[in-house]
Amino acid sequence: MSDAHSPEAIKKHVRTYLVIFGALLAGTIVTVWLRSIHFGDFWITVAIALTVATIKASLVAGFFMHLISERKAIYATLATTVFFFAAMMYLTVWARVQVPRGSEYLMRQEVPHPAVRNGGAL
Amino acid sequence: MSATTHAGQLHDVHQVEHHHELNFWQKYIFSTDHKIIGIQYGFMALLFLFFGFCLMLMMRWSIAFPDKPIPVVGGLLQWVLGKEAVPNGTMGPDLYNSFGAMHGTIMVFLAIVPLAFAAFGNYVVPLQIGAPDMAFPRVNMASFDCFFLGGVVMFSSFFIPGGAAKSGWTSYSPLATLAERTYLVNGQTFWIIGMVLLITSSLLGAVNFIATIIQLRAPGMTWMRLPFFCWAQFVTAFLLLLAFPPLEAAGVMQLMDNLAGTSFFLPSGLMVAGTTPIPISGGGSPLLWQHLFWFLGHPEVYVLILPGMGVVAEVIANNTRKPLWGYKSLVYSVLAIGFISFIVWAHHMYLTGMGTKISTFFQTTTMIISIPSVIILTCLFISLWGGSIRFNTQMLFALAFLPMFGIGGLTGLPLGFNFSDLHLHDTYYVIAHFHYVVAPGTIFALFAGIYHWFPKITGRLMNETLGRVHFWLSLIFMNAVFQPMFQQGMAGMIRRMYNGGATYAATPTESGLSPHILGLNKYVSMAAWFLCLAQLPFIINFFWTLWRGKKTPENPWHATTVEWDTPTPPPHGNFSRPVQIHRGPYEYSVPGHSADFTMQTQPEKGAKH
């Protein structure tokens, strides 16, 4: 490791790790418990689930992976990657969902699938 | 016992070698030395380049003279591939499609990327930054081994029942899953497995390049003193690192569609030669494949061109005896290209029914990315101004690169606009555009690189006369092959037709492709065959020089970059003493200096060493 960590500093880190562990376990319980609550909109459920997951992920990345004290080079790489990942996801879904007016029926939102019309898949 | 009580200070650097003699296998086959690996990549890449080229030569026969037996090789082809694939020595549509798909795949993934990125990059970059080797030599070897295996898999796919993949290098689903239904494990399966191996190779290589450039620059080699070639390779490595994994994921999904009966890319109600839907679950999306493929596909084309630009920059600076004009602009432009290239991909998908807003988004980013490309080309052009130009073979190729890439880039603009792309998508215009960028573009740049660095690698100079013949003939025939394709594309001739569009010939009662347009097929094919002959001077030159070429001093081109400050060929570990960089990469014709070039390693006030 680049910085010289003294045994005392490491001990403090160990305490942090255990606290984060507790937080992660709590987060897991919260995630499952939230499932029993019925939010009005499906998308709100998604947003909340992903928010909790992101918080847990940030704890792992920040403390277990030491990102919170890591160097600029790593941050820059990760920030770029996250941006591209988000762009890939967002643009792909946008391309799929935004269609020319009048062709929405092709998105199978109004016309039932022939198999469904025939009373069962395939 | 604490770790720090060990004498860790003595282990400042890591022992690369246990200084014992390596046997032949360790030295040349399973080498971890970046120079050997670079040569291995180069050798394999050139073989595949030639193989892909030969596939095209045979395809051009079918386009010009459909359903006629192929001369010279028709019999051999029938003997090797069987009567079904090659009926009476002719190339049927299926074989044409196989050759077409594999020509694209081989040229992109087995020839250009390994040559431009892996071969030149591996050999030159550690030397140019003053490093003893790549950061991870064993990973480097693993990268080559994966590439080799991938090449074997791709090559062997020609000889399995059903033949090689035949759904285009783009492997669109559902065709890719359904094209070959006689055999479960078929050419497409091999293609996917080959791609996974090649992608793994590229990922390992990319990690190595980036880590090396970040960590192993010699003292004094600041970021803004890096030769532009290193910047280009750095950005290329990032493109490979971040853009390849989605294709790997897509490949795994397509493999499951082919072998495990999943429906990732197969929509509901799909029927194949019948009126009953095939027994799959359905619910998948062919567009998903296209998005994931082109998410790689677009950065991939920048992977193809950026190393070439890097080579051209080095050759131009060296042969004008002048620094590059606009070094900072070049660096920022190449970084911008790298970044923007990730958000333009759907310009390959304008005709898939996207809405106008998203289509305009991609059109906008596509237009924006042309700006840094133009900046780079402009800087390279302006670098010629006032130069004392030395017209050796590599400089001829580098000079030709500029207008050729210019044509390629400019003809991309109508494709980048969604309204004009409606007419031009999937026509020969597209083929002409991208071949202009890659063939008289990148390949010319790589030829320049070969002529330029040959003396460093082998200690011998290639013959100039043969080089000039190679250059002029290649230039003429490259243009003869691809220029008419613009006309054909604008007339509406679509791609991937084994008979060159004869099916759509105009008749007295129906409009179609005119005799002039169809006649161009023969002209283009003959130009292609002459282009093949034009490579003979190069091949002869290459091997003759290796065997009997004129020996050369260490720095025959009087270049300034660090790779020319080593013995020829550089020994294992590259530098016998620690490297210290004192100046920028292009100190040519500096007023007050004794020579018209000053090497990067030259100290401030010292005699030339």
Add this chain to the structure above:
Amino acid sequence: MEIPYVVKARPDTGLFNAKVGIWLFLASEVMLFGALFSAYILLRVGADPGSWPQGLLNVPIGTFNTTVLISSSVTVVLSWAALKMGRFNTYRKYQAITILCALGFLGIKSFEYRDKWTHYEIWKTDGTRVTGHIEGSPYFWNTATLTKKKLDQIMFAPDARHYNDPPAEHHVEAHAKHEFAPVKTSDIKRLSAFVPSHSTFFAIYFTLTALHGLHVLAGALVIAYIWGPGARMWKTDPERYTNRVEVSGLFWHFVDLVWIFLFPVLYLL
């Protein structure tokens, strides 16, 4: 010349080589799993109505697996901290727990897989659909199997509810009697176990979790190698050894990170 900065950090970047390497590799892995997550979204948005099974994955087991993986993440970082303090034996203890957690995770996952592969759905010719088990719990039967084995009927025990039905009372589900009753082949339009070819949901579920599982396995193997045969380096070059433990730990945390997203997306949403 030897390669510098293998052990000590380069002053201006503050990093040693392997750390740069592993973060770059993890960046590419983000894109890999990211592509699969994007595929999940597109497939779910585009799924035919009624063909996206929800609630078929066992949440308690998934939650337990999540805690197993999170615990292994903690033990990995604690083992590295112990090594930084020179406590080799403590490091070994924690890392052993990590490896056991990994194996436990994989074991539970394979139990889940097996459970799915013996669980079936029948689309009947009259348009109804029913899920359940076949007598004898065979694996991987499908419509073609019925023809191949020349069966004119199968003994089928239906579940209390089909995944498309509105959620029933808790107790009804748990204590429903499962009795095998004959189902005629002529009434069966399609038979499929919950395998990748069943639906795009299971296709992406198996792909995502199998790829993740492969990463768990690979990470566990690397950690086990460094823990076992590779431990010789502690005597000869302890700093480099510690670096290796750190780098493999970083990979392990990433594997945990992916699961933190996989679990709610696949099991809960």
